[in-house]
Amino acid sequence: MRDNDGQVEHIYREKTDRRILRKNPWKDVRLHGTVLVLVVIAELIGTITIPLSHDVKITIMPLIYTIILGLAFYLVKPIKWIHRKQARIAEGAMMLFIGVLIAKLAVSSGQSIALIFDMGPALILQELGHLATILVLPIALLLGFKKESIGMTNSIGREPNVAVVVDKYGFNSPESRGVFAIFIIGTVIGTIFISFLVTFSLSFLPLHPYAFAMASGVGSASMNAAAIGPTLAAFPGMETQIEAFAGFSNLLSFCVGIYIVIFVALPLTEKMYNWFEPKIGRDSIVKTKEDD
Amino acid sequence: MPDFIDGSENVSVHGIFNWILLLLIFSIITVIGNYLGYKHPIGDSFIGMCILSLITLVGVWLERELPFNISSILYISVMGIILAFPGMPTSQTVLYYVSHVELLSIVTVFLAYVGIGMGKSWDEFKALGWRAIVITILVIAATYYGAAIVAHIVLVATGVPAV
Numbered sequence: 001m002r003d004n005d006g007q008v009e010h011i012y013r014e015k016t017d018r019r020i021l022r023k024n025p026w027k028d029v030r031l032h033g034t035v036l037v038l039v040v041i042a043e044l045i046g047t048i049t050i051p052l053s054h055d056v057k058i059t060i061m062p063l064i065y066t067i068i069l070g071l072a073f074y075l076v077k078p079i080k081w082i083h084r085k086q087a088r089i090a091e092g093a094m095m096l097f098i099g100v101l102i103a104k105l106a107v108s109s110g111q112s113i114a115l116i117f118d119m120g121p122a123l124i125l126q127e128l129g130h131l132a133t134i135l136v137l138p139i140a141l142l143l144g145f146k147k148e149s150i151g152m153t154n155s156i157g158r159e160p161n162v163a164v165v166v167d168k169y170g171f172n173s174p175e176s177r178g179v180f181a182i183f184i185i186g187t188v189i190g191t192i193f194i195s196f197l198v199t200f201s202l203s204f205l206p207l208h209p210y211a212f213a214m215a216s217g218v219g220s221a222s223m224n225a226a227a228i229g230p231t232l233a234a235f236p237g238m239e240t241q242i243e244a245f246a247g248f249s250n251l252l253s254f255c256v257g258i259y260i261v262i263f264v265a266l267p268l269t270e271k272m273y274n275w276f277e278p279k280i281g282r283d284s285i286v287k288t289k290e291d292d
Numbered sequence: 293m294p295d296f297i298d299g300s301e302n303v304s305v306h307g308i309f310n311w312i313l314l315l316l317i318f319s320i321i322t323v324i325g326n327y328l329g330y331k332h333p334i335g336d337s338f339i340g341m342c343i344l345s346l347i348t349l350v351g352v353w354l355e356r357e358l359p360f361n362i363s364s365i366l367y368i369s370v371m372g373i374i375l376a377f378p379g380m381p382t383s384q385t386v387l388y389y390v391s392h393v394e395l396l397s398i399v400t401v402f403l404a405y406v407g408i409g410m411g412k413s414w415d416e417f418k419a420l421g422w423r424a425i426v427i428t429i430l431v432i433a434a435t436y437y438g439a440a441i442v443a444h445i446v447l448v449a450t451g452v453p454a455v
Contacts, residue, residue, distance in 0.1 A: 021307030026314050035404040036321050042400055043328035062329060063400045070407020082408060091409035096311060097318050097402050099348030099368050100341070104398055106372020107344075107390045110383070122446040132438025136430045143423040152427050156435040159399050162406075167363050171409070180410065185428040197433055207444040215440035218432070227436070249439070258369070 031086040042066045098163040126214050137272050144282040151178025154269040158220045160258045198227045202234040209235045213242040217249025224250040315345040326397035340389035347371050
């Protein structure tokens with residue numbers, strides 16, 4: 001083991017590498033077999049849409065089934081073949097699989113470079129508007145979060161943001177627990193919440209129609225879809241433009257958003273944390289538990 | 293200078309072999325899900341996954357091989373962007389095959405592993421409770437309003453008429 005004076009990345013790397021590089025993680029038929037079964041079940045059920053009213057509908061996508069079923073398989077007692085060992089391998093393997101996700105996003109970025117230049121400054125600058133999440137950090141501190149708040153408030157906490165935070169701080173860090181919490185809660189309630197939020201804002205905020213369209217691209221396909229519905233209904237006759245801006249803005253949030261998070265949002269959130277924490281930080285509400 | 297440490301280390305042949313087999317398993321499961329969910333042809337989407345896996349493999353290998361303390365995410369992103377950049381000789385092929393792999397198919401498989409790996413931290417998740425729900429709602433609202441307000445200001449400033 002090399003001496004790496006507090007380099008978080010390398011500490012986690014040592015740990016996951018031991019599981020992934022020195023053992024034979026691919027041999028765990030129980031784990032990969034279970035994942036295959038979960039994915040088949042999830043894709044066969046498919047996306048379920050439950051309309052609540054004319055504009056508001058809940059969309060539940062296969063990715064929500066696999067994360068919840070995966071967690072359930074670990075927690076539920078009658079399922080005997082998924083233990084801590086499988087969870088550890090899953091965790092280590094996940095660090096590698098993030099790469100595939102990032103590669104897919106990168107290919108999309110490369111492909112749409114010309115479009116990014118064409119669509120003008122508004123589309124790109126509004127991505128910086130996402131930094132507003134950092135304003136929530138003091139509230140998180142007042143509610144008793146510690147380093148979790150860095151993971152929670154650096155971004156909206158969707159898949160690419162989770163990947164970035166986990167890669168930077170390690171799977172078992174408080175920052176990652178924070179971003180996972182936002183991810184899970186956002187997955188469950190985000191879609192319906194944003195439908196209501198958009199409906200409400202359209203009636204009360206006198207903003208440019210295109211601004212509403214661009215803002216709906218928050219970086220989550222299901223939330224994007226939920227936000228477009230009421231926007232289209234509010235501006236009849238502008239369907240094409242609204243769909244184009246909303247779709248492209250979401251694509252931007254996925255590909256460019258990552259770099260804003262890596263280079264701007266995370267460093268800024270850490271600075272805010274270091275400045276605010278001694279002033280308004282409370283006792284941690286999360287009991288720290290040593291892993292292994 | 294704590295930021296500039298030698299991040300390189302040797303990865304054994306056995307380790308690289310493990311990476312390749314894991315990525316192969318991941319690709320097979322993703323292709324099955326991608327076929328069931330989106331009816332993309334199995335052959336084309338498997339080649340797409342092989343391209344993405346290869347980019348990943350080179351990325352994680354570079355992270356350990358090169359002496360810079362740079363995350364594999366950046367190596368992978370740069371390679372993906374360059375390979376798909378319009379005008380690059382690789383872009384047509386890469387785009388054709390990778391477009392047959394839906395992002396959501398990858399995410400679905402990825403999240404199954406996340407779900408299982410997360411089980412270990414369940415008790416701490418429970419401790420996050422209602423406070424985390426409050427923060428989630430505020431974070432989503434802040435993202436939406438932040439983007440909407442900046443977009444509005446730029447649109448008005450650049451003189452885009454509010455049709």
